[in-house]
Amino acid sequence: xxxxxxxxxxxxxxxxxxxxxxxxxxxxxxxxxxxxxxxxxxxxxxxxxxxxxxxxxxxxxxxxxxxxxxxxxxxxxxxxxxxxxxxxxxxxxxxxxxxxxxxxxxxxxxxxxxxxxxxxxxxxxxxxxxxxxxxxxxx
Amino acid sequence: xxxxxxxxxxxxxxxxxxxxxxxxxxxxxxxxxxxxxxxxxxxxxxxxxxxxxxxxxxxxxxxxxxxxxxxxxxxxxxxxxxxxxxxxxxxxxxxxxxxxxxxxxxxxxxxxxxxxxxxxxxxxxxxxxxxxxxxxxxx
Amino acid sequence: xxxxxxxxxxxxxxxxxxxxxxxxxxxxxxxxxxxxxxxxxxxxxxxxxxxxxxxxxxxxxxxxxxxxxxxxxxxxxxxxxxxxxxxxxxxxxxxxxxxxxxxxxxxxxxxxxxxxxxxxxxxxxxxxxxxxxxxxxxx
Amino acid sequence: xxxxxxxxxxxxxxxxxxxxxxxxxxxxxxxxxxxxxxxxxxxxxxxxxxxxxxxxxxxxxxxxxxxxxxxxxxxxxxxxxxxxxxxxxxxxxxxxxxxxxxxxxxxxxxxxxxxxxxxxxxxxxxxxxxxxxxxxxxx
Numbered sequence: 001x002x003x004x005x006x007x008x009x010x011x012x013x014x015x016x017x018x019x020x021x022x023x024x025x026x027x028x029x030x031x032x033x034x035x036x037x038x039x040x041x042x043x044x045x046x047x048x049x050x051x052x053x054x055x056x057x058x059x060x061x062x063x064x065x066x067x068x069x070x071x072x073x074x075x076x077x078x079x080x081x082x083x084x085x086x087x088x089x090x091x092x093x094x095x096x097x098x099x100x101x102x103x104x105x106x107x108x109x110x111x112x113x114x115x116x117x118x119x120x121x122x123x124x125x126x127x128x129x130x131x132x133x134x135x136x137x138x139x
Numbered sequence: 140x141x142x143x144x145x146x147x148x149x150x151x152x153x154x155x156x157x158x159x160x161x162x163x164x165x166x167x168x169x170x171x172x173x174x175x176x177x178x179x180x181x182x183x184x185x186x187x188x189x190x191x192x193x194x195x196x197x198x199x200x201x202x203x204x205x206x207x208x209x210x211x212x213x214x215x216x217x218x219x220x221x222x223x224x225x226x227x228x229x230x231x232x233x234x235x236x237x238x239x240x241x242x243x244x245x246x247x248x249x250x251x252x253x254x255x256x257x258x259x260x261x262x263x264x265x266x267x268x269x270x271x272x273x274x275x276x277x278x
Numbered sequence: 279x280x281x282x283x284x285x286x287x288x289x290x291x292x293x294x295x296x297x298x299x300x301x302x303x304x305x306x307x308x309x310x311x312x313x314x315x316x317x318x319x320x321x322x323x324x325x326x327x328x329x330x331x332x333x334x335x336x337x338x339x340x341x342x343x344x345x346x347x348x349x350x351x352x353x354x355x356x357x358x359x360x361x362x363x364x365x366x367x368x369x370x371x372x373x374x375x376x377x378x379x380x381x382x383x384x385x386x387x388x389x390x391x392x393x394x395x396x397x398x399x400x401x402x403x404x405x406x407x408x409x410x411x412x413x414x415x416x417x
Numbered sequence: 418x419x420x421x422x423x424x425x426x427x428x429x430x431x432x433x434x435x436x437x438x439x440x441x442x443x444x445x446x447x448x449x450x451x452x453x454x455x456x457x458x459x460x461x462x463x464x465x466x467x468x469x470x471x472x473x474x475x476x477x478x479x480x481x482x483x484x485x486x487x488x489x490x491x492x493x494x495x496x497x498x499x500x501x502x503x504x505x506x507x508x509x510x511x512x513x514x515x516x517x518x519x520x521x522x523x524x525x526x527x528x529x530x531x532x533x534x535x536x537x538x539x540x541x542x543x544x545x546x547x548x549x550x551x552x553x554x555x556x
Contacts, residue, residue: 062223
């Protein structure tokens with residue numbers, strides 16, 4: 001399957017269009033955001049089907065928020081034309097926050113496999129967001 | 140038509156569920172985010188139909204980003220159960236940034252009515268986001 | 279506040295760009311889709327906060343689906359440039375189906391105000407979708 | 418990375434929750450919808466950066482529609498709890514229509530690599546949607 005990085009390579013603006021960020025770093029973050037959005041959507045639905053759904057309200061809510069924020073972040077980072085660094089940075093920071101919070105909540109449900117899978121996706125996405133932030137906001 | 144505030148009033152958790160924020164302030168921000176998402180979607184499409192679309196690349200891109208970020212922010216703020224203030228605050232800050240940037244770009248296209256309409260929607264949404272931020276992050 | 283119809287009036291392609299559909303009919307459907315997406319998002323969250331959330335799984339799921347489908351439909355109908363009638367018609371039909379199903383589920387929860395409010399928004403959106411379909415697919 | 422199918426396996430409702438559809442068929446369609454949403458988002462942005470953007474209006478519009486419809490379809494199919502076959506079928510049919518139309522438009526731009534990549538993603542997603550439809554609506 002064609003990857004995000006393959007498609008960035010075919011962009012008429014060329015592969016390097018987001019300041020100090022390489023196409024590879026942006027592509028990885030897009031892929032992790034997309035994977036995390038899907039994982040959170042499925043985790044929320046799995047929690048909803050659990051016998052003790054009443055104990056999973058916080059998890060469902062954080063899953064839904066994280067899915068929405070990851071979805072928006074994937075789209076914004078997927079766009080390379082006329083990139084606006086300060087808007088992207090603020091959104092990626094929000095995405096990292098949502099992933100960190102959702103990962104912590106999911107990781108607290110030991111023995112619930114969908115929450116463990118979701119926590120892993122959130123951790124990976126948070127790390128990819130932090131990597132992007134370091135390049136977007138050099139000190 | 141039933142408003143967001145009407146619906147918040149019927150929430151089993153009651154109308155006041157977001158820290159120092161009143162239901163009225165959150166509801167107003169949700170309504171402005173929703174209106175701004177729609178305005179940006181239509182402005183991007185109107186720019187695409189303009190004879191000189193090549194001069195409007197920056198505007199189309201900012202419209203698309205702003206629509207996506209406003210959409211995610213509306214959904215996160217519409218949820219009152221198990222609210223996570225630091226995630227919401229980071230997202231609302233990103234939304235204010237996107238609206239400010241898109242408003243500035245749109246406002247620079249004098250004489251283009253859809254851009255003027257969109258700039259107004261962005262300004263209103265940015266202000267609503269700033270009001271929410273002041274309450275979410277008291278100094 | 280500027281309406282969808284106001285913005286359609288400023289579109290460089292002019293107000294009538296969707297076959298036999300008038301700008302007024304499309305604008306009304308966009309507004310109802312947007313309102314229904316918000317109502318469904320809040321209803322899902324309100325159900326999640328109910329003491330008997332376990333009895334509301336079907337409602338939460340239908341709310342989430344309906345919100346996603348209404349959101350996509352609002353965006354597609356908000357675009358007037360290079361309109362593709364058969365794609366729009368298929369999506370509007372899916373939106374009408376989601377609204378009808380969600381309205382029926384919500385209306386079955388008598389005495390739960392957020393479900394009654396949501397059912398009304400779904401009914402209004404379904405009717406607007408049906409009106410658009412009649413014009414998009416004349417017999 | 419954890420796949421959609423891995424996560425379906427951890428769903429408390431078990432792997433088979435969508436009528437005659439197997440978890441494997443649903444998972445593949447979710448993955449293709451997600452990949453197609455990303456491909457269409459990048460193709461729209463790549464078209465916007467092309468020197469002759471004015472000739473690509475139809476393509477940009479179809480990309481944006483297809484991305485929105487694929488995104489909604491991925492979310493609806495990712496949910497296994499309280500599945501509503503007729504709503505899912507109507508949405509999957511709309512998704513197949515959007516993918517077919519976008520693939521045809523993109524495939525007409527020979528020599529434009531991002532359009533070729535996008536057409537492939539649309540074709541794959543359309544086929545996955547058709548496979549789901551055959552099982553959802555047995556004759």
